[in-house]
Amino acid sequence: MANRLASATSPYLLQHKDNPVDWWPWGEAAFDEARRRDVPVLISVGYAACHWCHVMAHESFEDEAVAGLMNDGFVAIKVDREERPDVDAVYMTATQAMSGQGGWPMTVFATPDGEPFFCGTYYPKPHFTRLLESVGVAWREQRDEILKQGAAVVQVLGGAQLVGGPTAPISAELLAAAAAGLYKEQDQLYGGFGGAPKFPPHMNLLFLLRHHQRTGSAEALEVVRHAAERMGRGGIYDQLAGGFARYAVDATWTVPHFEKMLYDNALLLRAYTQLWRLGGDPLAKRIADETADFLLRDLGAPAGGLASALDADTDGVEGLTYAWTPAQLVEVLGEDDGRWAADLFRVTEQGTFEHGSSVLVLARDIDDAEPALVERWRSVRAKLLDARNRRPQPARDDKIVASWNGLAITALAEHGALTGSAASRDAAVALAAVLAERHLVDGRLRRVSRDGLVGEPAGVLEDYGCVAEGFLAVHQITADGRWLTLAKQLLDVALAHFGTGQGGFYDTADDAERLVTRPADPTDNATPSGLSAICAALVSYAALAGETSYREAADAALETVAPLFGQHPRFAGYSATVAEAALTGPYEIAIATHDPDDALVAAAQRHAPPGTVLVVGEPDQPGVPLLADRPLIDGRPTAYVCRGFVCDRPVTDPADLIARLTS
Known part of the structure; x- marks a missing residue:
């Protein structure tokens, strides 16, 4: 057995370097080995801050018996979805098609040519053991059927891409339909959209803010304000240190899944900054300021750039760093302040989380309170944070992802310009310099770096779009022509190597590694799609440089995604945000x-x-x-x-x- 992950740059892969599993990193060598041994491949996809990835690793991948089954019957490949979003996209589409759902960890059984024939997500150890045995038997005894199924899945995957699908010109009517669709899906009581688990709808909020400004819609502004207040006072927001968790496990924003992602916080920083700009809401200003502080303080990497995430777990226990009991509050604050804090933060004897502990939420409006109350809150908050900082802390995924840093550059540039924060402004410029000097290699973007060293994975479309948009934001706050030139360079690569020839874009370049299918997903999900990100940069660049051909490319691409506005507005938030700018002029x-x-x-x-x-x-x-x-x-x-x-x-x-x- 020879685990091959020790030299990886990905913190997620390094978490598995001591497993008894004979892991291979993604690459042609692993598939060559599967062909040589005549065995299927087992592709395990996850990311460093993923709680259930840790659970499956502890239950199965650290177990000698399970590892033996994996090593004997398969070539096992470990993939960091954040480092290889192209690989993740292909197999996530297959997983959703075959199982009806997706998520991480993702478990894919594929042929030595990479064609998936059985997919799933997290499997408890007994189930996973039986699955390994069953797939092994099927590979030996039903090979023809497996190969046919793999080929059929690949054909379906190719048809699932929205390349050459229906188009529609951007119009006020389409954007009104998108807004109306979001109004219908709004949680009237707790804000946001849908039920549990509930994700912060940052891109939809950005769209509704622009829609409000263009149309004067009071309803659009109120939907944003309501969601922003509920999230900002909920447990999904870190009431002591700032920063948002990935999602809430309930509909009330009370109990989060504790991982904190760079992309969520960058997009939410933009949303809260813009809400404050348009409405003057003091809560929005405070949350924006604290989120910017969180990004720079807790995610800043020594070699420059912002780290990807903070883990959901601490010492293998989810939420260990963040939860409190009434007794713990009294221990830190004393009897009077401890009981006052328990009331303010809704920390009860029964608890809102696990084992009688509670996640801190803000039970009352503190931003418009009398000065004495605000001062007491600040004092209590500082003492609790100091005590919490002495607890064990979650691990940090310290790789630098180009697209997510691009999102942060834009957010920090806007925050700095609108609030006058020199720290945010300077950070935006410094982050842009890191990407320009480290991630831009021979005129092409690399997706990740770590400890000052750039990785091999090529940038995907979202990297080009988000980084170009970030460079354009820095151009605007500095009036430095260098950033406009660099943005043009990135956009020219995207137009030359990512276009479908039918107005849209693929997520990978025409000269990138060949996968079983070439992904081209126009929907916005956890982050802006590559298409919406590149359109945002194209629209801004055209306006800044006066070059109309870039605007024409953006309009053509937006027309390929416009049908989603009325049908699935929650998955078209960023493209609708860009469309609002395009319709306005910009x-x-x-x-x-x-x-x-x-x-x-x-x-x-x-x-x-x-x-x-x-x-x-x-x-x-x-x-x-x-x-x-x-x-x-x-x-x-x-x-x-x-x-x-x-x-x-x-x-x-x-x-x-x-x-x-x-x-």
Whole structure:
């Protein structure tokens, strides 16, 4: 037995390097070995922060007897879904088709050519043992049937991709239908959409905020405000340190699945920042500020970049770091403050979590409370966090994922620009530099790095889209032409190597590793789809650079996903967000000024229509098309407002600019 994971860069694969299983990393060598031995492959897909991945590893992969069955009858391949989203996408589609559901850990039995013939997710040890034995017998005695099934699954997978499907032009009617669909699915009591388990609907919130701003819909804004308040006061939000967990196991946002993902927090930072911008909600401002602090404090990597996630488990126990009993509160805070905190955070003797412990929720509105109450809350919170920091802490998946860091760059740039946070602004620029200098290799993106070293997996479409959008966000806050040039470079690669030829995009490049099928999923799920991410960058780049061909590519791609707006709006949140910007123009605002803190800039930031691109800087800065031929009028800071490459007269008065933007 020779486990081959010790040299992996993925923290998830390294978690399995000491298993008695003869694991292979994903690669042609593993499939060659399966052909040589004439055995099927067992592909196990998961990620480092996944609770049930840990459970299955402990029950089965660390067990000598189970490992013996795996080693004798299969070539076992371990895949980090975050490092290889292309592999995950192919086999997740197969798993959902064959079992009716998907999730991680994902367990796939495939032929030596990679064709899946039996798929599932988590299996308890007794079930998994029987499954290994049954598949082994079937491979020896029913080989022809297995091969036929694998070929049939691959054919279905190819047909499942929405390439060449129905299209529709972006319209106000389609976006109104998307909003109406979300209103119907809203949880009127607890906010958000659907029931348990309940995921933070960050992309749908971003869409509804833009929809509200374009249409004036009070209902759209209220749906966002209600969900944001319930999540921000719920257990899914870390009431002591900030940051959101992956999802709540209940419909009330009380008990989270404790893993904290970079992508969720980046997208939620954007949503709360924009909610505060539009509504002035103090809770939204506080949550945005604390989420930005969480990203930089808890996910910042020593070599630069933001780490992927914090684990759901601590020492093998889910939630061990985060849950409290009334006695523990009293022990840390004393009798009076302990009982007060138990009431404030709804920590009861019965408990809301496990073994009589509770997850902290905020039982009352603290953001508009009297100063004495706010001060007591802050004091109690600081003492509890200090005590919690002395507990065992969850592990951190410290790989740097290009697309997720791209999402964080955009979020931090927006937060910095709108709130004046220098820390967020500086972090956005620093993160962009890490991706440009480390992940961009020979003109192409690499998906992951760790400890300052870039990994081999090629970037997928979502990497190109999210990183390009992040570079464009940094261009806007710095007026540095370098970032516009780099974004164009990424978009040109995407257009040349990822296009379907029918308006849409594949998730992998035409020169990437060949899988059993080429994934092309346009739906938004945990993160923006590659298609919606690249469209966001294309729309912004076209507006910033004045190059209409990029806008035409975005419009064509959005038309391929537009039919989802009315049918499945919860899975088209980011593409609908981009469509709102496209339908609005988007506006292009250039402010020529020697003073970036001028009131004219603040007016533009607070009142800019959906998806506006905004550049502030000295006139005629090299590499900044939006500032070209844009002089100061009478020596005063001057705003130039354009829409669809058609410009109004310049304005120098903030009130005039606000009227122009809100008319």
